[in-house]
Amino acid sequence: AANPGCVLEDFVRWHSPPDWMEAEASNEAKETIEGGDLSCARGQLSRRMQKEGNLWRELWETAKPVPAVRQTPLFDEDLAV
Secondary structure, three states, X not given: OOOOOOOHHHHHXXXXXXXXXXXXXXXXXXXXXXXXXXXXXXXXXXXXXXXXXXXXXXXXXHOOOOXXXXXXXXXXXXXXX
């Protein structure tokens, strides 16, 4: 399930960095970034992730937004060896 307020791009940047293409910063953006404001850092999804019918996009769009603390854990430590 997706965390409320997140977008597919957030997930892709964390889960599949090769599918996130950083945009080249303009001189103005570089100055802002050097000044401490990283909000200008932009990019886009890879062509693979942008394709219509991409499974990750479809799953993201149909996922119910549930905060991580309310999601069922995927790891059962009682079963760990």
